[in-house]
Amino acid sequence: MRLRLPLVYHPHYSCTWPTTHRFPMGKFADLHTFLQTQPSVLETATWHTPEEAPAHAWVEAVHAPAYYHSFISGSLSDAEARRIGFGAEMRRPELIRRTLLECSGTVLTARLALQHGIACNLAGGTHHAHHDFGSGFTILNDLAVAAKYMISHERLERVAIVDLDVHQGDGTASIFEGDMSVFTLSMHCGDNFPLRKSRSDLDIDVPAGTADADYLRMLSGALPAMLASFRCLSLVSFYYWSKSLKCMCMTPGSNHCSRRSRAGSRASCM
Numbered sequence: 001m002r003l004r005l006p007l008v009y010h011p012h013y014s015c016t017w018p019t020t021h022r023f024p025m026g027k028f029a030d031l032h033t034f035l036q037t038q039p040s041v042l043e044t045a046t047w048h049t050p051e052e053a054p055a056h057a058w059v060e061a062v063h064a065p066a067y068y069h070s071f072i073s074g075s076l077s078d079a080e081a082r083r084i085g086f087g088a089e090m091r092r093p094e095l096i097r098r099t100l101l102e103c104s105g106t107v108l109t110a111r112l113a114l115q116h117g118i119a120c121n122l123a124g125g126t127h128h129a130h131h132d133f134g135s136g137f138t139i140l141n142d143l144a145v146a147a148k149y150m151i152s153h154e155r156l157e158r159v160a161i162v163d164l165d166v167h168q169g170d171g172t173a174s175i176f177e178g179d180m181s182v183f184t185l186s187m188h189c190g191d192n193f194p195l196r197k198s199r200s201d202l203d204i205d206v207p208a209g210t211a212d213a214d215y216l217r218m219l220s221g222a223l224p225a226m227l228a229s230f231r232c233l234s235l236v237s238f239y240y241w242s243k244s245l246k247c248m249c250m251t252p253g254s255n256h257c258s259r260r261s262r263a264g265s266r267a268s269c270m
Contacts, residue, residue, distance in 0.1 A: 006112040007035070007045045007104045008120040013123040015094035021136045023085065033223075035122075048112060049245060050104035051108065054145060059103060061152065061173050062144040064132035072096055078257055083133040099139050102126065107143040107149050114154060123265045134169065136193060144175045146229035149181050160185065162223070163200075166192055173198035174256060183230045202226065 009032050017025035059068050070076045074091035081090040089095055105121045112119035128136030131138060147159040160183040161176075163169035163214045168188040176182040183201045190197075190205035197203070204222055206215060 003118070004045065004116065005044050006048055006109070006116055006118065007125075007192070007219075008048045008109045008112070008121040010049055010052060010098075012094070012098050012101055013105070014150045015092075015098045018089070021089070022076075025204075028236065030123050032133075046103060050101055050108045052104070053100040054103045058107065058145050058149050059140060060149040067132045068140070071134075072100070074235050080133060084139055084253065085137045086139075090139075099126075103140055103142045103145045105145040109234050110146045110150050111154065114150070114156075125163075125165065127163055127172045129163065130171040134249060136167070138171065139174060141171050143169075143172055146270050147176075151181055157181065158230060160226060161162060163187070164219070164225075168192075168194060168197050169198075169202065170198040171201065173200040173203075176201075183226065185222060185226055187222065216256060 009028075011029070013028035014026050014030075016183075017023070035045070053242065054125040056068075065101040067076075067080075070080075071090075074096065076084075076090055078087075081087050084090065102123045106225075109119045109121040109124075119196075121171040124142040126138035126141055128134070129141035129144075134140070143161050147161060150159055151158045155245075158181055161169070161172055162188045163172065163184070163188075166189045168190075170185065173184045173186060176184050177199060185204070186200040187200045187204040187206060189208055191208050202222065204218060206218065210218075
């Protein structure tokens with residue numbers, strides 16, 4: 001029997017956006033459109049839509065309530081909005097809605113992964129969002145929200161977040177530093193953003209120019225050791241963007257998903 005792949009998507013993951021802005025807001029809708037043209041996806045995927053917004057308690061489990069409520073009320077300071085990178089767009093209801101949907105989507109994806117063994121959210125991976133501030137075009141940390149949700153609501157003892165973006169998952173690492181219930185692994189280009197790194201449970205510095213075989217060798221060495229010492233439901237983020245490829249000299253076909261993981265998020269795969 002062929003494996004069914006649960007995919008989580010909401011049409012408001014992409015909202016109306018200034019065409020001159022650096023952040024490519026349309027990529028979530030573009031990914032959904034692309035997947036609809038792939039026969040293998042059409043044959044195996046089951047589509048799921050997240051609820052409109054996560055419960056406040058889910059978000060407040062990882063974010064400072066004052067920061068969270070300032071965001072959803074559109075009252076973050078100009079300095080906070082600049083640090084995130086969205087400036088005046090921060091107060092737009094469409095942006096607030098899609099950010100909350102992203103968190104709901106990753107929670108749903110984690111729940112589906114627990115049920116089916118794998119699931120994928122077509123948005124998420126907002127790993128630069130810290131406990132009380134956002135950064136790098138990320139506002140709320142959907143991975144952290146989902147990890148804490150799974151521990152408190154699905155009775156998981158431990159969760160691992162394996163972040164394979166070219167940038168370190170600094171927000172995720174800082175949120176869970178000292179939290180023995182969540183293991184953070186970040187495999188990133190050390191010469192890239194953010195300049196000031198956080199401390200993950202395991203940080204792997206991938207040199208600029210690393211090619212496919214060497215990258216996969218580094219990943220293959222890290223995952224078995226982590227999974228052997230930390231039995232978990234893994235929230236695995238695969239981000240093979242053009243930015244990553246330029247820095248690491250990797251090719252689009254190199255995004256192999258380890259069958260050892262129970263789950264894979266931008267897409268967020270669980």
